[in-house]
Amino acid sequence: MDPLTSTADNPGTARTPGTADPAPGAAEVPSLQVSGLAYAYPDGHQALFGVDLTVPRGQRVALLGPNGAGKTTLVLHLNGILTPGAGSVTVAGLKAGRPHLAEIRRRVGIVFQDPDDQLFMPTVREDVAFGPAAAGLRGAELEARVHEALERVGMAEHADRAPHHLSFGQRRRVAVATVLAGRPEILVLDEPSSNLDPAARRELADLILSLELTVLMVTHDLPYALELCPRSVVLSDGVLVADGPTQELLSDVELMRAHRLELPFGFDPRSVTVPVA
Amino acid sequence: MGAGHAHKLYKHGHSPVHALPAHCKLAAVFCFVLLVVATPREAVWAFGAYTLLLAAVAAVSRVPPRHLLTRMAIEVPFVAFAVLLPFVAEGERITVWGLTLSESGLWGAFNVLAKGTLGVAASVLLASTTRLDELLLGLARLRMPPLLCQIATFMVRYADVISEEMRRMRTARLSRGFEARGPRHWGVLAKSAGSLFIRSYERGERVHLAMLSRGYTGTMPPALGDGPAGRAEWARSAALPLTALAICLLGWTL
Known part of the structure; x- marks a missing residue:
């Protein structure tokens, strides 16, 4: 019954398909498949106009776009917080929606921008335990899961501290641990580098690279996208306008200008060696 | 603003009082306060005995008296009402230091002051020996x-x-x-x-x-940490309210 126990004997990797996966050949199934997704807010404002996006298992993709492009709206569809007006979202073969909302929310680990929104329990330990406990994990198994997640982000020794007593960078790492504890299929990061000092920013990058997870990263920090994500997609006015290797997209001056994307002063995306897709 | 400093009440330590589960301590303090309130105000000695009892617990907890006394200052605004009572209450008047005071008012003031102070002292002692998150857990265990x-x-x-x-x-x-x-x-x-x-x-x-x-469906998952308290822990926590019960009963009979 418990969707989490299916992967309990595989610590260290969240990519092993759980028994809830529909077919034995689940390795072929992409982590995320968004097709024809359209959505209008109740006030009539249409945010998405038919978005198609497929993210194969293990790939790291940056979702770029100016403010108001619909990035957050897209992210909130991935775990069924918003219900598509048209089209569908499929996570590792499971369609996001009513009957299996809990499993979808476990599979899609969203790390929100402000860790103070994400970390709502009195201690780090309780916060990391929240997701797995909500899914029915108890006792020693739960403790082990919490420890494992905190260990992966290097915060195990802070388990008993209150989130508001941690530094901002530490809080963001704990926020990542809170979703890792659910052993997600895909990690969705909303502006992961915002408000971080350069050292904390680099530590978070090291952490994301070490996870070996499917990652969708929403960001305005283009060098960060280049460093971490071999592939990028650009969302502008509710449509995906570009999809390709990050270095290529960032070097396309026309595309960048057309969608209000700007590189930091003096930064040349062609001057660095990047991970291959 | 004091809200952000609520945790300043806690005094970290490793005493037997710190080690008791929060829900045992909560139950003990609650019963203690009820018994103190139930004691007849004429049994003045009983309140002295309660004070000694709390002092003994404080000594075991090794929380410095200064820490406890300064935090008890929260009571001061509430004391104002008690001080007014002898002046405004009805009934027989007596003269103390040249002031004409109501006798029942004086008893009333003593009643409010003694019971209030003991209640505050017990709560401060609880808060000084129990972390906030443990207190919340304790409340949950007590089926709040x-x-x-x-x-x-x-x-x-x-x-x-x-x-x-x-x-x-x-x-x-x-x-x-x-x-x-x-x-x-x-x-x-x-x-x-x-x-x-x-x-x-x-x-x-x-x-x-x-x-x-993260999968919230309206109810919080049960808390982590040690399960229900053992008999020995309950017994140790019961020492305070049981002694208080004896004092209270004596207060009624003597």
Whole structure:
């Protein structure tokens, strides 16, 4: 019954398909498949106009776009917080929606921008335990899961501290641990580098690279996208306008200008060696 | 603003009192306070005995008396009412140091003061030996309605965040040359309070979103940590209310 126990004997990797996966050949199934997704807010404002996006298992993709492009709206569809007006979202073969909302929310680990929104329990330990406990994990198994997640982000020794007593960078790492504890299929990061000092920013990058997870990263920090994500997609006015290797997209001056994307002063995306897709 | 400093009550330590499970301590303090309130006010000696009892617990907990006494100052505003009683109460008047006071008022004042002080002392002692999150866990274990537990948990978590936000807004006001000097400036303060409310409300919505994303369905999962308390722990915690029960009964019979 418990969707989490299916992967309990595989610590260290969240990519092993759980028994809830529909077919034995689940390795072929992409982590995320968004097709024809359209959505209008109740006030009539249409945010998405038919978005198609497929993210194969293990790939790291940056979702770029100016403010108001619909990035957050897209992210909130991935775990069924918003219900598509048209089209569908499929996570590792499971369609996001009513009957299996809990499993979808476990599979899609969203790390929100402000860790103070994400970390709502009195201690780090309780916060990391929240997701797995909500899914029915108890006792020693739960403790082990919490420890494992905190260990992966290097915060195990802070388990008993209150989130508001941690530094901002530490809080963001704990926020990542809170979703890792659910052993997600895909990690969705909303502006992961915002408000971080350069050292904390680099530590978070090291952490994301070490996870070996499917990652969708929403960001305005283009060098960060280049460093971490071999592939990028650009969302502008509710449509995906570009999809390709990050270095290529960032070097396309026309595309960048057309969608209000700007590189930091003096930064040349062609001057660095990047991970291959 | 004191909200952000609620945890300043706690005094870290490793005494036997610190080690007891929070729900045992909560139950013990609650029973103790009930017994103190149930003691007849004429049994003056009993209140002395209660004080000694609390002092003994404080000694075992190794919390410095200074820490406890300074934190008991919270009682002061409530004492004002007790001080007024002898002057305003009806009944037989007696003269003390040249003042004509009501005898029943004096007893009333003593009653409020003695019982109030003992209650505050016991609570401060509890708060000094128990972390806030343990207290919340303890309340949950004692079957406090889950909704109230959740509200208290969020209050503890976000008191600091919100007071920090308030401090930033104050800094922003000061930086733009604003200083509240009189009623003319209350409008600005009211607007700040309003926007703080809106910000907190919106944060509440974002937190709810984050909770939903992690599988929240309306009930909090049961807490981590040690399970129900053992018999020995309950027995040790019962020492305080049981002794108090003896004193209370003696107070009624003697």
